[in-house]
Amino acid sequence: MTCNGSSHKSSLKQLSFTGLLVTIGIVFGDIGTSPLYVMKAIVGVNLDFDADYITGAISCIIWTLTLQTTIKYVWLALRADNKGEGGILALFSLLRHLPKKWLYIVAAVGAAALIADGVITPAITVTSAIEGLRIITPTVPVTPVVLAIIISIFIVQQAGTEKIGNYFGPFMLAWFLMLGILGLMNLSAYPAILKAFNPWYAVKLLLYSPGWFLILGAVFLCTTGAEALYSDLGHCGKKNISVSWIFVKATLILNYLGQGAWLITNIGHDTLQINPFYAIMPSGFTLIGVIMSTGAAIIASQALLSGSFTIFSEAINLGFWPRLKIAYPSIEKGRLYIPSVNWALLAGCLLTVAIFRDSGRMEAAYGLAITITILMTTILLTFWLRKHGISKILCGIFIVVFATVEGIFFIANLFKFTHGGWYSLFIAAIIAAIMIIWRNSTLKRAKFIELRPIHDYTGLISAIKSDNEIPKFSSNLVYLSRSSNKSMIESKLIYSIINKQPKRADHYWFIHIDHVDDPDALEYETSIIVPQTIYYVTLRIGFRVEPQVSVYLRQIVEDLVNSGNLDLISSYPSLRDKGIPGDFRFIILHRIFSQSSNCPKSTSRLMRMHDIIRHIGISDRKAFGLDTSIVTSETVPLIINTSPGRRITGITH
Structure with a gap:
């Protein structure tokens, strides 16, 4: 922990082009790869979709990104920082001296669910990216390639990722530009898709669609990276995250609109045989698209791994977990590596690929655990608001609005339980149980x-x-x-x-x-x-x-x-x-x-x-x-x- 590392980290938190570029490379990997599988999951809910269905689904995406990510996380949660650090455990550390002693359970459950989500994220993002190769070569063996990439991601952690990390920002900038341009190119096929900005189409879809809960379960995947965004506050600072989110959100929405326009203009065709993310690409661009998708998936996995190491480091020092060996492969402050966590997550990712095999099945396991984390963050944010002098009425409005929305998302994702949701909940339950038992037993021992x-x-x-x-x-x-x-x-x-x-x-x-x-x-x-x-x-x-x-x-x-x-x-x-x-x-x-x-x-x-x-x-x-x-x-x-x-x-x- 050198002074140079500290000053470097501090400089990245200042609003600047370099800070924005680094932020785009570090913070938005998870949420930035969601176009790989969200629309594919939405179409999978209703095979006989029509234009109103697609327009309504994209409207749900736009307003979920606005309400959950923009308002709750970018506008509000980033203010709930602990000396510049964010994340659910950093938030809990601000509240742990309150009389509400049960808040540690909220924090433990939320952190455990976030780790469980981290087991699935590398598997689904890398698998979704590599499956694009089937457009070029239908017989390509996807699973061995996915396993090789995932193993490589985890092996490289012990050597540190400082050098390749310098390229994350420019690469992810190119990735988001690609998302926006591809979406924009397909808008002319069905300009009426812009009606999705009207929230009425989202409301109408949920009111009149019998499988609305399944639709919401698929829609929720678009915002699963919001919690990771908050956790990365300490690396980049709220100003850089807030400003760069404007650009990132615009490119994501453009891509979803482009995918929606392609789906509507291809109703009646065999649209399920190809991921709409790749379908909107020009035919000669597919291989480049697969390479870019794979790179983005690797960066998203890397960001999530770094976040997992940070969570366990915080959990150890907050008394939620036994002490683990921590290494510091980089001189930059805050960069750490926990071998036991790395190999445990690798085992979980490999098991995920082995059990579910393709991204379509992984979608069922994905999202359920993270809804729990988001709900737990809402509870802690409510107490943080109250602690900072916000009136009980406004705090009540906040928790009612967001807990209702997130509760609906949670119920919607519960329908995935038997199809794979059990997997992430099982992992989260084990981690949460260890956290709660360890903290309780440690405090009990201290009393005697x-x-x-x-x-x-x-x-x-x-x-x-x-x-x-x-x-x-x-x-x-x-x-x-x-x-x-x-x-x-x-x-x-x-x-x-x-x-x-x-x-x-x-x-x-x-x-x-x-x-x-x-x-x-x-x-x-x-x-x-x-x-x-x-x-x-x-x-x-x-x-x-x-x-x-x-x-x-x-x-x-x-x-x-x-x-x-x-x-x-x-x-x-x-x-x-x-x-x-x-x-x-x-x-x-x-x-x-x-x-x-x-x-x-x-x-x-x-x-x-x-x-x-x-x-x-x-x-x-x-x-x-x-x-x-x-x-x-x-x-x-x-x-x-x-x-x-x-x-x-x-x-x-």
């Missing part, structure tokens, strides 16, 4: 950590330091403390120093990590409990910052030495004469739930599930950046007694 006043033990610890009969354990002994109060310390830490094995050291360090709402915060505060002996350090780390404790402690020690508050030179005479600093040893305590606990069965089950889920993550040593440090692990029992247990009775004779 016994704290004691540290000043009750300063005299004894100082005496241990001076007791030459006790072998020196380390010059500097460092504990990670869960106590946020510098005057209190866990009883188990005291037990480790005094009772388990008396540990003599020159300096005792207690480090507490406080994950704060500011996503990029990185600061510390030091309290000297006993001069030259006991130090309590609070690290305030943002939820998007990697906790490299050993690195930060080294910097803190340098500050204390420079200020004269710490003598770091070793107390061993042979080393002190040479000015060699003392060594450091970290002690990590693992609290294992004790079966001797006297608590309700529900609490016992929760603790056991916590012990199972923690194996998903990595060790505390790796999680806190202590890989190159000397670390000792000690296991201590976590005893939860919520009711008095029986006491053994002695027998007297």
Whole structure:
């Protein structure tokens, strides 16, 4: 995390041509590839469509993009930023201190559904793009090509995508220009398609079409990338996103209108044998169109992968997920790579392709999960509006309008459940369950950590330091403390120093990590409990910052030495004469739930599930950046007694 990376990221948030170009390449990949499959899905709902049906469907698309994407996300949600960062978990971090404790469930469910959507997005976009090759070569083996491309996308993540990322903006600019031009070229075939701008045609379609819910399920696919747009706020800034959305929306609508005009002028022909997205292309342009579609699908997948890494990083630091190994293949701030998430998403994408085979079947699985995310975002936005002084009446209007619209979309997509919607909901349910269980169990465990006043033990610890009969354990002994109060310390830490094995050291360090709402915060505060002996350090780390404790402690020690508050030179005479600093040893305590606990069965089950889920993550040593440090692990029992247990009775004779 260098200053150059930070300033580069900050410059991209300023309204400029470069910022707009980068925004087009990063933010709109998901929503920008929706023309590949939306009209195909709409036609699939009604094989005997007429002009009114197509006009009404496109009217639904136009007003869905306007209401959901433009008004809710671009105009409103982008204002709900956390120090410039967006997304459902960043939004939750602004609300987590409200009395409404159940909001964490809303955030967990929304984030889990977004990840589930991310499993399907690369599969459906790449498959839809490659299926265009069948127009040129009907016998082309689509599935092997799709699998090869998807595997390549995930493999390249570990090396970083900084270099190829420089080409995302120009490529996606060309992509959107292509969408708009192709749509415009086909408008002359049926100019009356412009009536779709009149919302009455959308209302009429929904009122008089018996399968309106299926139509809405297909229409909703046009706005599935709106949540990703909000999540990418931190990369590009609201100004660049808002301005570039005007251009992106115009090209998308033009393309949908062009596809609609082609469909209406070809009623009676075998329109289902060809994707209308490719049908509007001149015959000699199809191969170029497939190449462009494949490139756009890859970029959309890349953007979604980066978003997934960010979501898990935030989830870890907000207490929703066990700690995972995080790598930083790029020097640019905010770019990260989580190997376990990458390979899990790859497995999910490959399974998606294997189960559904073609994009038509994937459409049934796509969209249902993301409606849940959008609904959850609406709930959180309502509380954010209220927190910022918006009246209850306006907040009520907001949630009624958007929850009604999104509720209708959710019900419409529920009809996809048996046709594939179960797949995304199953993935979302597993992820949400892990998030909720982990957060609840972690908070429950924290309640039963016994704290004691540290000043009750300063005299004894100082005496241990001076007791030459006790072998020196380390010059500097460092504990990670869960106590946020510098005057209190866990009883188990005291037990480790005094009772388990008396540990003599020159300096005792207690480090507490406080994950704060500011996503990029990185600061510390030091309290000297006993001069030259006991130090309590609070690290305030943002939820998007990697906790490299050993690195930060080294910097803190340098500050204390420079200020004269710490003598770091070793107390061993042979080393002190040479000015060699003392060594450091970290002690990590693992609290294992004790079966001797006297608590309700529900609490016992929760603790056991916590012990199972923690194996998903990595060790505390790796999680806190202590890989190159000397670390000792000690296991201590976590005893939860919520009711008095029986006491053994002695027998007297």
